[in-house]
Amino acid sequence: MNKGVDMAGHPSERRGYMWFIALITCMGSLLFGYNTAVVNGSLGFMSAKSQLALSPFNQGVVSSGLTLGAAFGAVLGGPLSDRMGRKRVLLWLGAIFSLGALGCAWAPGAGILLVFRFILGLAVGSASANVPLFLAEVAPAHMRGQMVSMNQLMIVFGQFLSFGVNAWLGSAFGDNAAIWRLMLGVATIPGILLWVGMFFVPETPRWLAAHGRYKDAFNSLVRVRSNETATSEMKEIKAAIQKDKKQEEKAASLADFKKPWILQIVITGATLGVIQQFAGINSVMYYGTQILEASGFGSKAALISNVANGLFSCIGAVIGMYTVDRLGRKFLEYSGLTVCAVCLVCVGLLRTFANGASWSGVAVMIIVLIYIVFFQGTLGPVTWLINSEIFPARYRGLGTGITIFVLWFANFLVGLFFPVMLSVLGLATSFYIFAACCVLGLFFVHARIPETKGVQLEEVESYFRAKYDKDYEGTSAIK
Known part of the structure; x- marks a missing residue:
């Protein structure tokens, strides 16, 4: 093997x-996972009469308040990073995560808790x-x-971490109802790591070049x-930027998104x-305990078994990291859409035709895993990855903000309405609906998604312009 070349033949x-850089940056992803999942295990303690005495409705508000805030954070965070820089925004996020976690841990009432959950969102x-x-x-x-797939790994590791922390603290200190404050406050630590670590990370070269630097x-x-x-890649970045001289004159705005190819x-x-x-993933990650209880598990067994959801999420994310650039x-x-649809249908069939059988609960758990x-x-990882690849440099911050806003709003809807679906429609019908969405997704991916494996980001832009911009004279090698 030549010096400076790895086993795959790429420069090392x-x-x-x-x-x-990836590890430090992905502290933000870990905090994403931890803060979204920490309510799965801490809500019971919060709801105690000696604590916040949350009603079932208020439990739903506290849980989904973060995801609603996340929808707005996504659409605001993109334009901010376009103006301030990717690094500076992530640095500030480290401070906000830390202060938000402390605020949640300190909250004297449900209203203050909701405010800090929204800020965390x-x-x-x-x-x-x-x-x-x-x-x-x-x-x-x-x-x-x-x-980029490491982002997904750290999200699910954050969820796994929250399940593990909640299970340990709940078992060791469950007699103290105020233990939920420590469960929420633990997130301060990775927030500090993100804030400090970003001082040792460079700004992205594409953001700097897009601003003429x-x-x-x-x-x-x-x-x-x-x-x-670096010399070769810098030439490609400059060439892509100079195709549109106007992008150095003003920042992208919503008006630009009226262009058919950007739209x-x-x-x-x-x-x-x-x-x-x-x-349907977050029906499992947010309400895994309820799903297992509906499948015949006792409450304590469901809480302990729920930790397996986090563990198997990490296993899947690691597999994704090492397959996305190969497959x-x-x-x-x-x-993914095919196997997920089959699994959801299988769970539905078990609940429909084997409900009450002694083995059905374990079978449901295995299929869910x-x-x-x-x-x-x-x-999980491919959705985030494709969204980070498909926008041209000038529109990348605002564009990904808009698409991730939609993703988070869909997340909010699933988190808000799944308990209603579970109680009104039952687990089987709810999972059949999610399976139908997977099938529809297969047709969409076939019709709309280009293969972006191993190509420069500038080449991805040429694909969409060649396909949707009638004034574009270039061609694309991407199929």
Whole structure:
């Protein structure tokens, strides 16, 4: 093997530093996962009469208040990162995450708790848009899939961490109803790591170049590439920017999204986010305990078994990291939607025809774990990855903000209405509906999603312009 070349034949240029960047940046993803899932286990303690005495409705508001805030955080975080820089926004998010977690832990009443949960939601939404965006812009093409997929791994690790922390604290200190404050307050630690770590991370070269700072962009590239690769990539970035001189004169605005080819990218990314959420994953991650109880588990057994959801999510995310750059985005979308649909239908059939059988609960749990592994290894990471790849540099911040806003709003709807679906329609019919959404998703992916494995971000732009911009004279090699 040549010096400076890895086992796959790609330059091994500063891979260690690249993974350090990914680890620090993905503290935002870990906080995304932890803060969304921590209510699965802490709500019972919050609802105690000696604590916040939350009604069932208020429990739903506290739980879904974060996801509503995340929807707005996603759409606001993109434009902020376009103006301030990807690095600066993530640095500030570290501080907001830490202060938000402390505020939730301190909250004297449900109203204050809801305010800080909403603030945390703003940070979660902004991180969900900016972490994959940052990684996509700083990673070399042959590592981009792996690095952006690390975002998904850290999201599900954050969920697993929250399940584990809640199970441990609830078992060890369950006699103290105020233990929920520590459950929520633990998130302060990764918030501090994100804030401090971002001081040691460079700004993305594509953001710097898009703002005319070519020298700084090259210096940023040299920190994460060899000199030869940095020089070559810098030429490609400059060429892409200079195709549209106007992008150096003013920032992107919503008016730009009236252009047919940009609008088509937004529709593609937003619909992909809706498909991801309507595949039903967060019905499992937010209400896994209730699903297991509905399948015949006792309350304590369901709480302990729910930790397996987080563990298998991590296993799936690791698999996704090491397959996305080998098998491709479209193959993983196809396989994920197909297997998830089959698993959801199987659970529905078990609940319909084997309800009450002694073995049905365990069978449901096994199928749900298979569903989780496949989702977290396919639809989970690929949706974030494609959304970070499809927008041109000038529109990337605002564009991903819009598409992730739609994803989060779909998340909010699932989190808000799944308990109603479960009580009114039952588990079987609810899962049949999610399975139907997976099937519809297969047709959408076939018609709209390009294969972006191993190509430069600038080439992805040429695909959409060649397909949807009648004034574009270029061609695209992407199929």
